[in-house]
Amino acid sequence: MNILLIGSGGREHALAVQLKKSPRVAELYCAPGNPGIGGIAGLVNIAADDIAGLRDFARQNKIDLTVVGPEVPLTLGIVDEFEAAGLKIFGPSKAAARLEGSKEFAKKIMKKYKIPTAAYEVFDDAQKALEYVYMSRFPVVIKADGLASGKGVTVAGSLVEARRAINAALKDRIFGEAGARVIIEEFLAGEEASMLAFCDGQNFVPMVSAQDHKAVYDGDKGPNTGGMGAYSPAPVVTAEILEQVNSSIFRPLLNGIAQEGAPYRGVLYAGLMITADGPKVVEFNCRFGDPETQVVLPRLKTDIVDVFEACLAGHLDALAVEWTDAAAACVVLAADGYPGKYEKGQEITGVDKAAALPDIFIFQAGTALLDGRLVAAGGRVLGVTALGADIKTAVKNSYKAAELISFPGLHKRKDIGQKALARLK
Numbered sequence: 228m229n230i231l232l233i234g235s236g237g238r239e240h241a242l243a244v245q246l247k248k249s250p251r252v253a254e255l256y257c258a259p260g261n262p263g264i265g266g267i268a269g270l271v272n273i274a275a276d277d278i279a280g281l282r283d284f285a286r287q288n289k290i291d292l293t294v295v296g297p298e299v300p301l302t303l304g305i306v307d308e309f310e311a312a313g314l315k316i317f318g319p320s321k322a323a324a325r326l327e328g329s330k331e332f333a334k335k336i337m338k339k340y341k342i343p344t345a346a347y348e349v350f351d352d353a354q355k356a357l358e359y360v361y362m363s364r365f366p367v368v369i370k371a372d373g374l375a376s377g378k379g380v381t382v383a384g385s386l387v388e389a390r391r392a393i394n395a396a397l398k399d400r401i402f403g404e405a406g407a408r409v410i411i412e413e414f415l416a417g418e419e420a421s422m423l424a425f426c427d428g429q430n431f432v433p434m435v436s437a438q439d440h441k442a443v444y445d446g447d448k449g450p451n452t453g454g455m456g457a458y459s460p461a462p463v464v465t466a467e468i469l470e471q472v473n474s475s476i477f478r479p480l481l482n483g484i485a486q487e488g489a490p491y492r493g494v495l496y497a498g499l500m501i502t503a504d505g506p507k508v509v510e511f512n513c514r515f516g517d518p519e520t521q522v523v524l525p526r527l528k529t530d531i532v533d534v535f536e537a538c539l540a541g542h543l544d545a546l547a548v549e550w551t552d553a554a555a556a557c558v559v560l561a562a563d564g565y566p567g568k569y570e571k572g573q574e575i576t577g578v579d580k581a582a583a584l585p586d587i588f589i590f591q592a593g594t595a596l597l598d599g600r601l602v603a604a605g606g607r608v609l610g611v612t613a614l615g616a617d618i619k620t621a622v623k624n625s626y627k628a629a630e631l632i633s634f635p636g637l638h639k640r641k642d643i644g645q646k647a648l649a650r651l652k
């Protein structure tokens with residue numbers, strides 16, 4: 228089969244590695260990709276949101292299956308466009324992708340189908356939002372309704388912070404139209420975990436659990452990023468919690484959204500807070516998570532093309548999806564300043580040496596080639612994933628490999644996996 232993968236981050240590099248492993252894949256292309264992906268796939272210079280361009284490429288190059296990484300093309304309706312052109316594509320329709328594209332839509336569905344989540348209200352008027360906050364218990368959580376690259380959420384501990392977040396979104400429009408409405412919701416206390424599931428419209432298969440590290444600094448300090456590291460499995464997701472996630476979140480969500488006329492096919496990402504009352508949904512994403520994918524997919528034993536095809540055919544119930552017992556940890560190497568302003572163009576050294584270690588994957592994210600040298604070209608530059616017999620070993624190996632890589636202004640968290648290790652003790 229000929230496959231087109233869309234996207235350019237660490238998630239897509241992890242997907243490319245799995246696709247490349249499949250004996251069923253003849254040609255693998257990635258648009259636009261990055262230098263790391265370019266080592267195993269043909270890079271196509273078309274932007275991830277140029278839907279007409281991607282569709283024409285798929286037609287002209289006899290692509291049998293397209294796999295979409297990022298949320299933007301999904302929320303723009305790339306799946307509907309490809310299907311209308313008779314092309315096979317893995318991902319949710321535009322209507323189903325609203326689960327990520329509009330937090331208000333996601334909240335309404337959860338309310339209607341009784342899926343556990345934080346209580347909330349929606350505002351488009353700053354004054355009314357502020358009045359609501361005056362009456363609320365702190366901390367309160369303020370979220371832009373639309374897509375904001377993981378940066379549209381403020382957990383406000385004080386009225387001053389809450390006012391700043393509300394004004395930034397509704398008055399200053401720092402998120403543009405994505406922040407024209409805000410959700411103000413109850414703060415959920417607990418430990419976070421990410422559960423992703425393959426979905427075929429009706430059936431779902433949960434992937435192995437993972438935990439992200441969203442804050443930029445150790446100890447979950449500083450602003451939220453797209454994710455500074457991850458590990459899998461997440462010990463906070465016990466067998467009992469997993470059963471609750473399946474029965475009180477994935478099952479009713481898939482039934483509910485199908486009832487709304489938008490059956491969900493693709494990867495559904497549930498960002499969870501494991502509270503004293505059980506798992507509650509913090510957010511849904513309509514795609515693989517990043518960096519979660521960098522620890523989840525290296526554990527997948529089943530041919531990923533078989534999984535995608537079963538999802539498209541509605542036969543997921545007939546496929547046994549298998550995982551290794553190994554644990555995985557990923558340390559993200561970021562550019563100093565991210566998620567704010569950061570430099571680009573710094574030369575990266577040591578990638579080959581680190582990649583040569585056993586059970587290590589160096590997933591490239593924000594990288595570019597400049598005169599044949601690998602340079603930083605984004606906030607999250609590389610993901611260093613290690614497999615190990617247990618989380619402790621995986622974390623140790625991941626840091627050992629990460630130590631071999633350097634570039635000016637490299638920033639990494641030093642406490643990836645610490646919550647898991649504390650829990651396991």
Ligand code: AMP
Pocket residue numbers: 345368370377380382412413414415416419441451498500509510
């Ligand atoms: P989101 O983009 O909705 O996943 O939010 C980003 C991050 O903000 C989450 O990963 C949590 O750390 C935090 N957060 C969001 N909503 C809540 C909530 N209701 N209670 C506590 N923390 C939250």
Ligand code: GLY
Pocket residue numbers: 377439453454512515516517518519
């Ligand atoms: N790691 C969080 C996300 O993919 O949205």
